[in-house]
Amino acid sequence: MGSRKPSSSTSGFFQAAPSVPQQYTASSQDKASSRHESSDDPVFSRVLSLYLPDPLPTPLQSHFHDFARLVLEPSTLQHTIDCDTDLPTIHPLTTFGEENKITPLRTSEGWRALKQIQTRAGVVGYAYPQPSLKQDFNRRIHQFGTLHLWHGTCAVATCPMGMTDGAAVLLRRHFDDPDGDQPGRGAVFRESYRRLVSLDPTYSWTSGQWMTERSGGSDVRGTETVARRMTTQEMQTDINHGRDKDAHGLPLGPWIVDGFKWFSSATDADMAVLLAQTGQGLSAFYAPLRRRTGHVPTSTAEAVSHTTETNGIRIQRLKNKLGTKGVPTAELELKGMRAYLVGQEGQGIKEISAILNITRVQTASSGAGYLARGLAVSRAYTLVRKVKDGQLLRDNPQHLAWMAAESVKYRANTHLVFLGAALLGATEQDHDAVTQGTRGASVLIPRSRGKQEMLLRLLTPVMKAQVTLNSVSGLRACMESLGGVGYCENNEDGGVMNIARLFRDSVVGTIWEGTTSVMAEDVLRVVKNPKTQNSLTGRVDILDESFGDWVRGVLSAIEKANNGHGGRGAGVFFTREREITANRYQVLRDLVRSSDLLALQRCGRAILEHIEAVACACLLMFDATVDGDEIATEVARRWVSMIALPADRIKIPNEGRPRDxxxxxxxxxxxxxxxxxxxxxxxTTLQARL
Structure with missing residues (x-):
């Protein structure tokens, strides 16, 4: 004992630093399996090859390749750290106690920098036609592929981008509406749309979505914010005082909105879509967040900083949240906010749903993206961490089995998210445009626009609920896999190892845009919709005619692929798995058909799990049949084993009997x-131990 040297702060054991590789690497190799394995995250490469032209066009390969490196650059990660540690603050009063309408909110340099990076990268813009890029493919896959790479670094700067994306969809739907008694509205909507989808940070806008009030988030019928038409005298007064334009010179709307929004993200946005009560009921409104003051500047500096003010918005306080620290989420008092009515009075919920559909798919995407980074960190740590007797963690059988199971769930959910993105793209373009030259899109995306929309309507709440829940549990596992290191913030080395941040940020995904219970109720509104009738047969079985048809079509394609391989392809391993999957769907269909709405509400979460289990099984098996990849085949087999119902377990090959x-x-x-x-x-040493 006396001969041993004590350790110190500079001597003794030092853990080798893990190296987190880039998630995607462009490859010119022809062999599909090698091409996918050249990236740290093969499932990402595989989903791209299903829904984008194969081989991937060079501009797309270059984009994903370069962006996968940018998100891990030390300078980018420093913005992430800054965003999470230099928190937003509010400054409600001026030096002499007046209300601060000019600069009441301060955000970090990192937050602003991340927003610029993601705008240039097209996390919104690539979902829309861009003059600089030929987009004869599924634009939504391009967009969501970019988002998947970005989520682990972005410090939830994607939150306002999801709402920006939704606002662009909403405004685009109203381009052809007549201005009527709201002169100038169409021109304002078109200019706002161009800014929302722009790739230029100096021109682009972000948007907020303000629904939540103190009465509750999911039940917007209790909205206490009200809107009224301005009088002719009020409008003339603003004109006379030069206060009738927004910060960019666009005319302000003829409505006045007053109320209180209790949970409003994107407080630093350029515009917002919000709900307010009118004489005809709950209605949707568009409002810029800043307006001209009417003050004539005396210098260039004054013109930049003092000629605009908030558009009737007063920040009461910022929320102190578990995660999403850099997102300036606030309680807002609206008083005299000028706005345009969107659509018709009383149709606010219908209008706002256009945004909710987008933000829910994006929330699911974030869950998969966070987990992708968490698993990457866990893999990197596993390769260098020494445990018992100098053995590396990569040789620990229990650890490998545990994290392999988490990887299977991640791959399943990533496939589910990209199916949602692909369906969204198909509804916005057309079937031929999003399937031409692809390896699987023509099978996975229904040809009928109606079936595309209904399948997306059904799967969106399932994705949002299940992927975010699995993200939280998966990141907790990744955090544990690093031991005490995983529980620390780990910002000293650029923050790439900070799974704790990812875990904190992921939790909100289960809550915002609707909790899991709200998502379950949303699914039931689809499958038990009393308004859906058929003139010949009565009520339509929406579940079977949308999801059931899709399941049967994909399972049939898997069977045909097996037959095409002459029994030698991946599909030969899926004979029983297809039967188990079909049976799980049958259990779901019988449950929905035999239960009334009250009974279904009690088991709403089980229905979410059923749909996720069946959809992911179909996607994983189909993916494996495309090229017969051994790992993809095993992932599909393991997923089916994990989600099999008790009665089906006897059908799983080797179930209950140890293999090699x-x-x-x-x-x-x-x-x-x-x-x-x-x-x-x-x-060989591991085999000897066993």
């Missing part, structure tokens, strides 16, 4: 570590 332990461990390693496991030599 060394082979199973090696497959765990390949599923979890991916390309990092390929370079490893056979583990």
């Amino acid at each position: 332990p060394a082979g199973e461990i090696e497959m765990d390693r390949r599923i979890f570590l991916g390309s990092a496991a390929v370079a490893r030599s056979p583990v």
